[in-house]
Amino acid sequence: MPSINFNFSSKFKSSELIVAKHELGLPSKLTRLVKCTRVSTICQVKYCGISEPFEVECGLRQGDPIATLLFNIALQAIINRAEIHQEGTVFTKMTQVLAYADDFVIIGRSLQSIRTDFEVMDVEAKRMGLHNNGEKT
Numbered sequence: 001m002p003s004i005n006f007n008f009s010s011k012f013k014s015s016e017l018i019v020a021k022h023e024l025g026l027p028s029k030l031t032r033l034v035k036c037t038r039v040s041t042i043c044q045v046k047y048c049g050i051s052e053p054f055e056v057e058c059g060l061r062q063g064d065p066i067a068t069l070l071f072n073i074a075l076q077a078i079i080n081r082a083e084i085h086q087e088g089t090v091f092t093k094m095t096q097v098l099a100y101a102d103d104f105v106i107i108g109r110s111l112q113s114i115r116t117d118f119e120v121m122d123v124e125a126k127r128m129g130l131h132n133n134g135e136k137t
Contacts, residue, residue, distance in 0.1 A: 001090065003107040004114050006132050008071075013129035017070060020077030020128070037066055068101045074128055075099040081127075082120040097121075102133075 021031060041056040079086065079097055090096040095108040095117045104121070108114035122132065 001107055001109065002111050002114055003105055004118055005103070005105050006118075008102045008104070008125060008130040009133045016077075016128045017074055020073055023077055023080065024073065026073065034066060034070070037064075071101045072099075074130065075101075075104070078121055078124045078128060078130075081124045082117070084117055084121070 018031060042053050043056055044053050045051040076099075079099065084095070084097055085093060086097070088096075090107045090109065094110070094113040095106055097117065098105040098107070106114050106117050106121075108117070125131070
C-alpha cells in the first residue's frame with residue numbers, strides 16, 4: 001500500500017496553538033501549566049567547558065517533555081481542520097493518518113487519495129505555523 005512520511009519543523013505559532021487547545025476542548029489549566037514550565041528557564045551549554053548561564057526567551061528546549069504534548073495538540077487540530085475522518089482503518093476508507101509529535105504518515109489505497117489528504121493537511125499545518133521539514137521527510 002502506498003504511503004507518505006513527513007516531518008514538521010518545530011515552530012508552531014503560540015496563538016494558533018491556544019486556538020487549537022480551545023477547539024479540542026482542553027482545559028485552560030493546561031495553558032497555565034505550559035506557561036509555568038517556560039518561565040525563567042536558565043540554561044548552560046557544556047562544550048569544552050561550561051558556558052555562562054543564559055535565559056531561554058522563546059521556543060522549547062531540545063528534548064523538552066512538553067514539546068510532544070504541544071505537537072500532538074497541534075497535529076490533532078490540523079487533522080480535525082482538514083476534516084480527515086479518523087474512524088476505521090485504510091481497509092475501510094481511502095486513507096489513514098498516523099501522527100505522533102512532529103511526524104505524520106498517510107497510508108492510502110491510491111497515490112491520489114494520499115496526495116489529496118497531504119495537500120489539505122499542508123495548508124492547515126502552514127496556518128498553524130508548521131512547515132514540512134524536507135530534510136527529514
